[in-house]
Amino acid sequence: MKASFEDLKEELKIRHINLSHQRLKVLEYLIQNQYHPTVDQIFTELHQEISTLSKTTVYNTLRVLVEAGLVRAINIEDHETRYDINVENHGHFKCESCARIDDFRIDTDSLVFDDLINFVIKEKNVNFKGICPRCLSMSK
């Protein structure tokens, strides 16, 4: 069950995070565009709508949303962080050809390892890389 825009707004209110116009727009964008966008992609798109928007605000907003647990930051490579509104358990597959990131279902609770018996695990990331079906069919 995915969280709706209204649920997330409520979540922000509970945490006393101001519902500014810019923040709500970023949140809305992430819900409507679940392709794991970069800061630059979010900024470029929203800037067309809100001409005064700054990239700093996009950075600030994403940091707030990540800290609040509403958004997940993904670091696979390429020195750029990508953002995901879906904070549920899942893996990420990054295509080397088109750079797109696909989600895949994975039960991270089942990933338990003897070597980590004395570790406190707060986050589990499973990132695969390769070629996605779309790019495979194009190269044929």
Added chain:
Amino acid sequence: MKASFEDLKEELKIRHINLSHQRLKVLEYLIQNQYHPTVDQIFTELHQEISTLSKTTVYNTLRVLVEAGLVRAINIEDHETRYDINVENHGHFKCESCARIDDFRIDTDSLVFDDLINFVIKEKNVNFKGICPRCLSMSK
């Protein structure tokens, strides 16, 4: 069975990669310091020994070694790449407190998911985060 310095030198020769003094030193450093160092850590340490060494050369060398498959680049977060001479199957645990990365045993071949049935998978990364036993015992 881990690869020795001599094995890796042989591997470089086969691939027609020049065995320059700098490259051998970087390789040797990675073998002797398997703590997943950053470029800066490698550079700083080796610079004490080779005063003319440049960071560009460290970057160049690591790129060559990664392309040759002798070294693995790790991107967990923090916009810095870390390097690992161990290219065998294993996961990485990064401590949020001391930033150290521990290896843990994992058979990535067993990680197969229905959602990825039409994908060509070239790389599988399993990265966990949390607090390591060393930091846990210190905070008590």
Added chain:
DNA sequence: GTTCCTGCAAAAGCTTTGCAGAAGA
């Protein structure tokens, strides 16, 4: 001798910081 490598300087790309003015509650 030819090819490849090194290292300096500069630039590029992503992200953070400081701060004055503006907006939210």
Added chain:
DNA sequence: TCTTCTGCAAAGCTTTTGCAGGAAC
């Protein structure tokens, strides 16, 4: 009103690029 947020400019970091001199084979 009081607190928090926005957005500009500047700076901070890691990494890449161009290129002349130097090393490897």
